[in-house]
Structures are given as structure tokens and as C-alpha cells.
Amino acid sequence: MSWTTRALWLLPLLLFTGLVVLMAQNLGKPQQAVVRSHMVGKPAPAMALEGVAGVPGLATADLKAGTPVLVNLFASWCLPCAVEAPQLKALQARGVTLYGIAVRDQPADVEGFLAKHGNPFGRIGLDPGGRMMIGFGASGVPETYVIDGRGVVRYQHLGEIRAEHVPMLLAELEKAK
Amino acid sequence: MIPELGHFALWLAAAAALLQAVGVTIGLWRNDEGLMRLAVPSALVQALMTVAAFGALTWAFVVSDFSVKLVATNSHSMKPDMYLWTGVWANHEGSLLLWVLVMALSGAMVALAPATLGPRFRDRVLSVQAMVALGFFAFLLIASNPFERLVPAPTEGQGLNPLLQDPGLAFHPPLLYIGYVGLSVAFAFAVAGMLEDKVGPAWAKATRPWVAGAWAFLTMGIALGSFWAYYELGWGGWWFWDPVENAALMPWLAGTALLHSIAVVMKRDALRAWTLLLAVAAFSLSMMGTFIVRSGLLTSVHAFAVDPTRGLFLMGLMALYIGGALTIYALAAGRVAEGRQFALVSRESALVANNLFMSAMLGVVLVGTLYPMALEASGGAQISVGPPYFNRTVLPMLLVAAILMAVAPFLGWRKSATGHLASRLLPAGIAAAAVVVIAVWPLGVREIGSLLGFGAAAWLGVASLSILVKRGLTLNAAGMALAHFGVAVSILGATASGALQREALVTMRVGEAIEMGPWRAELMDVRPVAGSNWTAIEATLDVRRNGAPVAVLKPQSRVFVAPPQETTEAGRAGWRTGELYSVIGKPDGTGRWQVHFWVKPLVRLIWIGGLLMALGGVLALGGKVRAGARRRSAVAEGALPLPQAA
Amino acid sequence: MAVAKPKQQRLVLALAALAVLAVAGVIAAFALEDTAAYFKAPSDIAAEQPTPGQVIRLGGLVKEGSVTRSADGLVLNFTVTDMKADTAVSYRGLVPDLFREKQGVIATGSFDGNGRFVAKELLAKHDENYMPPEVAKALEKNGHPVKGAPTASVGGDMVAGDPAA
Numbered sequence: 001m002s003w004t005t006r007a008l009w010l011l012p013l014l015l016f017t018g019l020v021v022l023m024a025q026n027l028g029k030p031q032q033a034v035v036r037s038h039m040v041g042k043p044a045p046a047m048a049l050e051g052v053a054g055v056p057g058l059a060t061a062d063l064k065a066g067t068p069v070l071v072n073l074f075a076s077w078c079l080p081c082a083v084e085a086p087q088l089k090a091l092q093a094r095g096v097t098l099y100g101i102a103v104r105d106q107p108a109d110v111e112g113f114l115a116k117h118g119n120p121f122g123r124i125g126l127d128p129g130g131r132m133m134i135g136f137g138a139s140g141v142p143e144t145y146v147i148d149g150r151g152v153v154r155y156q157h158l159g160e161i162r163a164e165h166v167p168m169l170l171a172e173l174e175k176a177k
Numbered sequence: 178m179i180p181e182l183g184h185f186a187l188w189l190a191a192a193a194a195l196l197q198a199v200g201v202t203i204g205l206w207r208n209d210e211g212l213m214r215l216a217v218p219s220a221l222v223q224a225l226m227t228v229a230a231f232g233a234l235t236w237a238f239v240v241s242d243f244s245v246k247l248v249a250t251n252s253h254s255m256k257p258d259m260y261l262w263t264g265v266w267a268n269h270e271g272s273l274l275l276w277v278l279v280m281a282l283s284g285a286m287v288a289l290a291p292a293t294l295g296p297r298f299r300d301r302v303l304s305v306q307a308m309v310a311l312g313f314f315a316f317l318l319i320a321s322n323p324f325e326r327l328v329p330a331p332t333e334g335q336g337l338n339p340l341l342q343d344p345g346l347a348f349h350p351p352l353l354y355i356g357y358v359g360l361s362v363a364f365a366f367a368v369a370g371m372l373e374d375k376v377g378p379a380w381a382k383a384t385r386p387w388v389a390g391a392w393a394f395l396t397m398g399i400a401l402g403s404f405w406a407y408y409e410l411g412w413g414g415w416w417f418w419d420p421v422e423n424a425a426l427m428p429w430l431a432g433t434a435l436l437h438s439i440a441v442v443m444k445r446d447a448l449r450a451w452t453l454l455l456a457v458a459a460f461s462l463s464m465m466g467t468f469i470v471r472s473g474l475l476t477s478v479h480a481f482a483v484d485p486t487r488g489l490f491l492m493g494l495m496a497l498y499i500g501g502a503l504t505i506y507a508l509a510a511g512r513v514a515e516g517r518q519f520a521l522v523s524r525e526s527a528l529v530a531n532n533l534f535m536s537a538m539l540g541v542v543l544v545g546t547l548y549p550m551a552l553e554a555s556g557g558a559q560i561s562v563g564p565p566y567f568n569r570t571v572l573p574m575l576l577v578a579a580i581l582m583a584v585a586p587f588l589g590w591r592k593s594a595t596g597h598l599a600s601r602l603l604p605a606g607i608a609a610a611a612v613v614v615i616a617v618w619p620l621g622v623r624e625i626g627s628l629l630g631f632g633a634a635a636w637l638g639v640a641s642l643s644i645l646v647k648r649g650l651t652l653n654a655a656g657m658a659l660a661h662f663g664v665a666v667s668i669l670g671a672t673a674s675g676a677l678q679r680e681a682l683v684t685m686r687v688g689e690a691i692e693m694g695p696w697r698a699e700l701m702d703v704r705p706v707a708g709s710n711w712t713a714i715e716a717t718l719d720v721r722r723n724g725a726p727v728a729v730l731k732p733q734s735r736v737f738v739a740p741p742q743e744t745t746e747a748g749r750a751g752w753r754t755g756e757l758y759s760v761i762g763k764p765d766g767t768g769r770w771q772v773h774f775w776v777k778p779l780v781r782l783i784w785i786g787g788l789l790m791a792l793g794g795v796l797a798l799g800g801k802v803r804a805g806a807r808r809r810s811a812v813a814e815g816a817l818p819l820p821q822a823a
Numbered sequence: 824m825a826v827a828k829p830k831q832q833r834l835v836l837a838l839a840a841l842a843v844l845a846v847a848g849v850i851a852a853f854a855l856e857d858t859a860a861y862f863k864a865p866s867d868i869a870a871e872q873p874t875p876g877q878v879i880r881l882g883g884l885v886k887e888g889s890v891t892r893s894a895d896g897l898v899l900n901f902t903v904t905d906m907k908a909d910t911a912v913s914y915r916g917l918v919p920d921l922f923r924e925k926q927g928v929i930a931t932g933s934f935d936g937n938g939r940f941v942a943k944e945l946l947a948k949h950d951e952n953y954m955p956p957e958v959a960k961a962l963e964k965n966g967h968p969v970k971g972a973p974t975a976s977v978g979g980d981m982v983a984g985d986p987a988a
Contacts, residue, residue, distance in 0.1 A: 009510040012454060013503035016461075020496050022547075023469075025554045083331045129887070129925040163329060411917075521835055533840050537847040544851055548859075558861050561880055563931075565858035570851045682916060684896030762917040765896035773917050 043151050044071070045135030049101065049125025053111040058099050058125030066149040068176040069097040070169065072121070073133065073143045075105050076113035081142045084160035085117035091166060092120040096173060100124040101132050103141050144169070148176040180245050183233020184324040187274075190226035190281065191314035193219045197284075197307035201300050216300040217288040223310070224285035231265075231278045234323050238265045244330035247271060247323050252334040256342065263347035269487075270323035272350060277317060279351075279358040280310045283387075287362060293383050294375055301369040302362075309361055312494040320490045342737075345405030352398030353425055357463035359391025360432060360456075367456035368502055371509035376453060381443035384456070386798050388439055389656075392432045393794030399425055400787025411732075411745035411760040413680070413775050415671075415783060418567040423546045424466030427539055431459035434535035436794075437528045444590055445525055447517050450510040451532070457506060461499040462539075468495050469546075520592035527585035534578040541570040572626070579633040579668060582661055583640035586654075605640035609633070622676045630672030638665030652799035660793025663786045670782025674755070677778045684769040691774050695723045698730070698759070698774050711737045716761040716770065718748060727752055732761040732772075754781045860931060869908035875934045881910060881942070882929045890924055903928060914942040922947040 044063050051057035063069060072088065074081040092098055100121035102110045107126060125132070132138075136145060136153070146155035146169065155172040157165065197219035204212025234247070239261050243249040251268040252261065260267075266275040284306050292299035317323065366384040370376040402425065407415040416422065435455040441448045468491045519525035545562045553559055587601050612635035616622040622631070641661040644654065681691045690699035702717040713735040720727050732748030748759040755778035762771030860878040873879055881903055889902035889909075899914045912930050922928065922945060932942035 006511060009450070010507045012458075013500065013507050016499055016503055019465075019547075020492070020500070022551055022554055023492060083333070129923075131925060160331070518833070526836060529836065529840070533843050537844055540844075541847060541851045545855070548855060560859040560861050562855065562859050565878075566851075566854045569854040569858065570847070573850070574847065682897060760917055765892055767896075769896050771896065771917050 040153050040156055042153060044145070044147055044153050045132065047101075047125060047132060047135070049127055049132070052102060052105075052107045052124050052126045053114050053119070055114075055119065055121060055124040058101065058123045060151060062099065062123055063147045064149065064151040067097065068146060068148050068154070068173045069099055070173070071099045071101060071136075071145045071147055073101050073103050073136065073138055073141050073145075074113075075103045075141050076109040081160070082113075082117055084142055084162070085120070087161040087163060087166055088120040089118060090163075091161075091169065094166075094170060096170070097122055102126050103133055104128060104130045146172045146176050179233050180237050180242065180324045180326065183230045183237075184322070186226045186229035186233065187314070187318060187324070190223045190230060190277070191311065191318060193223035193226060194281075194307045194311045194314055197223060198304055198311050201304035201307070205297070205301055205304065213297065213300045216303040220281075220284045220288040220303050220307070223307070224281040227274075227278045227281040231274055234271060234274060235262065235265050237324075238262065241334065242330075243332070243334050244326055244328070245323075246325045246327045249327050249331050249334045254333065259344070260342045260347065266350055267347070270317070270321045272354070273313065273317050273321055274323050275351060276354055276358065277310060277313050279354050280306070280313065280361060283358055283362050284310065287365075294379060298369060298373055298375055301373050302365045305365040305368045305372075306362065309365065309498055312498065316487075316490055316494060320487050343405065343409060345401055345409065349398055349401045349405060352394050352401060354398075356391045356393075356395030356398055356432075357428065357460070357467070359387055359394060360428060360460040360463050362387040363391065363435065363456045364460035364502065367453050368505060371453060371505050371513065374509075374512065376442070376449050376513045378443050378446050381439045381452070385436075385439050385443060388432065388436050388456075388459075389794045389797045392429070392436050393791040393798075395425070395429045395432055396787055396791040396794060399429055400784050400791070403787070404784045407780075408747050408749055409744070411747045413747075413758055413760075413773070413777070415674075415780070418545075418564045420469065420546050423542050424469055427466060427542055427546075428459050428463040430535050430539040430542065431455055431462050434532045434539070435459050436797075437531045437535075441525050441528050445517055445519065447519060447525060448529070448532075449513045453506060453510065453513065455532075457499070457502045461495075461502070464495050464498065468492060519590070522588065522595060523593045524585065524588045524590045527581065527588050530581055531578065531585065534574050534581075538571050538574050538578075541574075542567065545570070575668075576629055576633050579637045579664060582664065583637045586641075586644055586657065586661070601643065602640060604643055605636045605638075608639040609636035611635070616676070620677060624676060627672055627676035630668055630676075634665045634669035634672060636665075638662055638669070641665060652796050656793040656796030656799070658793070659796060660790045663789030663791075663793055665786070666782050666789055667784075667786025670754075670779050670784075670786060674777045674780035674783065678775060680773070680775040682771070682773045684765055684771050686769050691772070693774070693776070696776055697721045697724075698772075700770070700772065701729075703761070703770055706733070708735075711735045713746070714761065716748070716759075716772065718759050718772070718774070720750070720757055722752075728757055730757060730759045732759045734761055734763075751781065752776070752778075754779050754785070756780050862929075864905040864908075865903055865910040866905050866908040868910050872938070873934055875936050875938075878931065878933050879940075880929050880931045881912065881940060882927070883910075885922070885924050885926055885928050885947075887924050903930060910940055912940045912942050914945055916943075916945070919945050919947045 044060070046060050048059045049057050058071075063071070070091065088098060098120050100123070102124055105126065105128065110124070110126065127133075133141070136143070136156075142160055144157040144161060145153050146157075148154050154176040155169075157169065161169065197216060200212050200219070201216045203209070204215065234245075236242075237245045237248050238252055241248065241252060241254045241261065243252075247268060247270050251271075252264045256264065264271075266272045284303060287299065287302055287306065363384055366380070366387065370380045370384075399422075402422070403415045406417065406422075407413075435452065438448050438452040438455055442452050468488075545566050548562055549560050583605055584598065584602065587598055609632040613628050613632045616628055616631045622628060641658045644650075644658040645662065650658075679693050679696065681693050683691055685691070685700050687700050687703055690697050698718045698720045700716060701719050704715060704717075706713050706715045713733040715731050715733045718730040718732070720730060728750035730748030730750055733746040735744045735746055737744065745760055748761075750757045755776065758775040758777060760773045762773070764770050858878065860880045861873075862880045862882060863873070865881070865883050868879075868881070883903040883905040886902040886904040886909060889900075891900045892898065893900070897915055899918055900911065901914075902909045902911050904910075912932070914930065914932075926947060929946040930940070930942035931944040931946075932940060935941050
């Protein structure tokens, strides 16, 4: 067998190797699936959101009141948000200040949601455009953020708060003091 | 409890696969009969256990057991019953479980089928297949366990993406998977053939049914996917050249080439090395397609949930299997190459031409799909390669291929006479000319590409039919003719629905009408309607042709409750083999609605043609069983497609 | 036809194959050159005005308050922004379900002779988990990190394909 024919049989393997290298390079890029927000350690985005359902609205100044607070991104159309309602209640019962941001929501819907699942929030900002999701670097709702008394994001919790997360969040709040 | 049993069954299946892969390979190497004999039982255990695992997951979905994380994140108790079932595979973990299920079942089929190439070869195939399966079992168990529990269990699930709550999309993935996995059997046969030095006509004969079957399923899966895109996306198109579609198209092209080249190995013992390469490539492209889609390497608007670990794992598997197979190929191809010779005008060279066009199409699709990624990786700009590129490159090749396809079945093996061609192809030529004339004159088509499309469809269709009407066909030949006829039907549908389509985009009030040639569509009503887990705005369009009522279309703009999402439901109705198609858009605030209305003649032929192709593939499975009553005695050299008697 | 020697036959076959592949390659290369659509954000366009007719995928967010319709209700005019620069877009056709102000959008089209961006196709997706990956990238480049954004949920409203593959 001639040398050239032999090389020909190797060609598919070489082409494939090139392809794998190319894909490995792209796969190494951190563009996907980064879950953590860039905002941890940075000041929370500026906001001046209207209140809803008789609850006062939320502004940047409220996050700089000196004590750590939890900011919860939720929506009336979001099922896990309903699932986490008892845990938010529990946090409230432990003396935690909870602020809510209703993402892409309508006042009437939020009112209905709070009537059904209770209102653990001291303040609720209505964010019909979902701008705060981008602001906080959220990948979805619900998400919960620990903000220290100076308005800086300290911790991000993704997804619904389950019972076992409550002590963890309390600890994070303690740390943020 | 049941999910845990399912998880356990999955581990047992993986253990069986391990035994089948390692034990049998050692047995083959040492010529140890005892170890080799493990192949068949372990393949059966693997299949049984995988069925059990799949059953357990299905059970969790059907009873809405939200303590299983996969169910909680992908299902919802409000979901219509059918989608409780299909929801099982409409997610990453479940679809992988379906993949190994199909793989294990096909392994069991190989184990139970008569071992025409001897038990040693069968055991080799099973061990290769188990190695492939083992990787996917590991992927499932390590990186994507479908039975993971949630503690505490949520009271309600997050719901299935509403776009997936659709019969077309519910059954499209399993069909594709059966196709992909069928190609994995051909892959195992190819690797086993190289390792056992068995590549030849008998090998081809044993492999071919798997290729034909896989090809039929792939064809159906792609056709169904295209049909889904057509009615669900509300764009009026049926193929978008999206990377996700290309990922399914590439294995199909390779499979089509393989189906043809393997016939050459079977009949003439030529093209052996090339056929092996195609068999390896077809399954490799299936894996690569799945990987590319899953890993989010390509920017598809159809982005999937992406996890870098999973991407890395899949890439490792892929590199191992494809790289391994290609290494064996590089070592063994020299030994198996060099088949017999054939003349320039012969069935063989016609099949080579098929392979050439299929490979060229595969090449341009691959380049178009990967180029944006390559450019970005090398620091270039972000670009996207869309339909214009693919239309410009693939369509001309498809046209030439269709013209040659009509001629090929009339050529004989080895060396063909050409004298009979003119008389045999005369009807096809007349039909092509007639159709082009009809298109130009009464129908007013002027565009050259469309005219060529009409001509090619008629030419190929009539030529293929004239094979079908012959008596004494083998099933194999009938399948080929039917599949070719299906291609012609699809080309006709695609050409006609494009060239003869009429469309109007208007904003209109209730009571106003769209006038379009003989067609008139009046907006009768726009009102809210509700389904089990959605609400919608529904328009009622009364469509008449020359004053006679044809259909009432009800396009909807739907809002789903769980998860919240909006979708467009096109209002469609059949008209002959074409379709009336309408979409309702947003209100403009003054009581007017955006309405897009299309009349698409013959568009259904696209998918009917796809079904005919798949049916042809299934017929070809029957192989050489005689279909007709009596074989004609006087067969001119090269007159009948498959001269070898049954 | 005259019986040629097997070697010659093979050569002819190989040459024909090469010719077909070469033609395919050349067509593909030219088509790629002609039809590839570059992804650009408004600030890229502000930096360098593209030539009219060149196909561009313009990505960014739909600017708040910028959406207007023509009198016949068919043409949609809006502004795409990446928080640094704006590009005005006009589009004739059905507006995608998920097109909203302040949401990510990709408009595919080109500039006409009058410096107006005419979109032939709009992609928008609104899902609490989704932003077109390219838009997320462009925003990120301009200091608006959108983490986790490209991890879209399964399915797309604008594309055919395989939900589970």
C-alpha cells in the first residue's frame, strides 16, 4: 500500500480531531450556564418602584437603612413563588425585613397573589418590565438577595426558598451585618 | 419507592452493559467461549432493566409525583393527560433515558435475530454496542440522574413548555431517536466488521436492514418535525435551516448515502472502505448533532438548558467513540479496501454519484452549521449563516441529484447498456416537459428555479412510477422506487407551495375581508377562548373561493398558564393537497387586528412525500422477497433494478 | 460505449468526483461570503455604519416608549438599544408574540439607501429565563451582565426543531 493511500485513511480521524479541538475551545468559554450574579459584592441597582396592593413601594434608599434586608424577586404567575410563601412567612416571623419586587406583573394579579398566599413583605416594588431582573442579574424568578445595610448585594439565592434554606439565609443575613 | 426501583434498575442495566462490553470483549480476545456466551443474556438483561427504569419514570410522570425533581421541573398536574406521558422524554434526562432504552431494545433485537454471520460476529457487534451504551448509561447515572428526589416535594410542578404540548412535537423526538440509535447498530456492525475482518456482501446484507429501518425512522422524524414547525411557529414556512434542524439533517444525508453504498457492497463487493466510513459517520453525526444541540455550542434561537459538565461529558464520549472508530478505520481500511471494478456507465457509478451528491450536501450543511462557531473561535466576528446560504448551495445539488436519481435504477450492475434508456425514460421526459409548459402558461410561473423544480419532480416521479408498475418486483426494488417517488412528491410540494403561493398581510376590523385572486377571507369574529391550561384570542376567518365557502379558519394567539408563555396557533384547513393558513397578530389599539393569510397549493405533498420515502425504507427492509407474481423472464441487461434472483 | 481500461475508468470517475466537490466547494464559499449575516449591536453600528444592503442581525433591547405603528397598522417602528447607542428599525409583518418594550430582540435585515434599518425578521423571546444569547453577550460587553441568561428553557417560539435531542 502506498504511503498516500495510508494517509488518506487517516484523513477522517484528523478532520474529526480538528473538530473536537474547535469544540473544546468553544466549550471552555464561560459564556453559558454561569449561575451566580455579577452583582454580588456590588451595590444593588438603582430603583424607584411603585408600590402595589396598598403596600409601599421600594426605592434604593430603603436598602441603605443600616440593617440587612432580603429582597425577593417574585411574580404572581410563578408557581415556585407560591411554593416558597410559607418559608417567607417563617423568615418574617424570625424578624427579617423582607422586600418584594413583583416582576412582569399587574397590580390586580399581585393583589390576588398576596391575598391567596399572604404578604410577608414590608415593601413591594412593581416592576412590570422586568428591568430589575436584569439589574440584579437574575436568571429567573423566584430569586432572593441579601442586601447589607449599605445597599450592597451580599448573597444570591436561586429558585424557591425551601425549609432547609431558611437557616442558611438567616446566617447570611447575620454575616451581612 | 418506584423511582428508587427505577434508579436501581438503571444501575443493573448499566452493570449488564459493562459485562457485555468488557467481559465479551475479553472473551473474544482470548477466544474464551464461556465469556463470549455472556453477550446474548446480558443484552437481554440490559434491555429488560432499561424498560423497567423507563417504566418507573413514566409512572412518576403519570401520577405527577413531584417529589421527583425531573417531574417537578417539567410537569404540572394541570397538563392534559397525553402530555403527562410524552412529558417523560420532553426534557434532557428523560430523553437520554429514551435514548438508552431504544439502544438496549435494539441490542436485544440483535441478540435475538439469527446470527447470519456466525455467533462470534454477533457477540462482537453486541460488545461494541454495549460499549456505546455504557457511555450513555454513565452519562445518565453520573451527570443526569432522572430519578433525583426533591425534599420536600413541591405541591405543584413548573409545567411543560407549552410549545412541547403538541402531538407533533411529542412524537418527533422518539422517531428521531429510533433513527439515530438504528444508525448506532450500523456503527456497531461497521466496527465489528473491521475488527473481525468480515466486510463483504454478507456483512452488507446483515447491516442493510438496520440502515433501512433507521433511515425510515429518521425520515419520518424529520418530516414530522418540519410539519410541526410549519403549523406551530406561525411563519408559514416548513424548513428554517436552523442548527437544530441541520443536526438532524446531517445524519439523514449520511444515512441516505450509506443506504445506497451498502447496496453496492451487497451486490458487487465494491466501495467497502467508503461504506464503512459512511456507517461510522452516520452515527457520529447523530451523536455530534445531539451534542451540539445539548451543549449550546451553536447559537440557535432554540437554545437549550446548558450545563458545561454535561457538555464536557458528552464531548468526552463522542471523542472516545468517534475517535476510536476512526482509528480502527485508519488501521483496517487498507485491508478491506479494493473491491471489484466497474464501468463508468453502470449502476455502481450511479450509486457513487448519489454518494457524491449526498456527501457534498452534507459537506455544505456541515460547513454552514459550523462556520459561525469556527469564525468566533478564531476571534472573528459573530455571524449567522441562514437560509440564503443553504438554499443557494443545497438546492442546485438536490436538483441535479433528482435528475440522476431517475436514470440510475434503469442502469445495470457492472456495466450497463444505454440503448434502452431513451425508450424507458421517454414517459418521464414527456411528463417533465408537459409540467413545465403547464407551469409557464396557465399558472404563470416565470422563475427559473421553480420551473426546474417542477420539471425535476415530474421527471423523477414518472420514472420512479414506471419502475413500480412493473411486474415481478422484489420488495427491495419496490421500496427504492417508492422512496424515489416520495422524493419527487416532496420536490413537487416544495416547489409548488413556494411558486404558486399567495399571501396577504393586512390589518382588518371584524367584518372586513381580504381579497386575493379567487380567494376571499372575511374576518367574522375575534373573541377570547379558553383551554385546559391556556386562554387565547381566537379569530374566525370565513374563506371562500369564487364565492363558494371552502373553510373556516380559527387562528389563535394563546397564553399558557403553566409556565406562562405565549404561542401562536395558526388557523389551518386543507384545500385539496394544499393548505389555507392564517395567523392572527396583535390588535393595533383602534379595533383592527393584524392578519396574515396564505394559500399554499400542494404544500401537504412535502410531508406526504416524506412518508412515502419512509414507507419505501420499510419496504426495503423486506429485502428480496418477491412482491409481484412472476418475474419477467426476459430481462434486458440492466433493465430491472435488482437482477439477482431471490 | 467503448470499453475503456479499468484504470482509465477509475480515473474518470475520480476526476468527476473531484470536479463535483470542487464546484460545490466554490459555490459554498461564495454563498458563505455573500449571505453570512453579521451580528451587530447598536454601538457597533454607531461606530461604523454598515453598507446598505449588507445583511445584519441587529440585537439589543427594545427601547422603552419607542414602539410606534404606521397608519395602516402594518409597519412597526421601534428603537433597539444596547444602553450605549440606539438604532431605529422598521419592520413590516406580524409582530412576534413575545415582542415587548425593554425585552431582548434580534432584528435581521439591512440598511436601505436612506440609512434606515429595515428588518425582514424579528426574533423576540420573553421567558423569565431567556434572552437571546447574542443579546446577552452584547449587553455584557457593555457592562450589563445578564448572568445565566443564555440558559434558556427548552423550546423556542421561532424555530423548528427537536425539543429533547
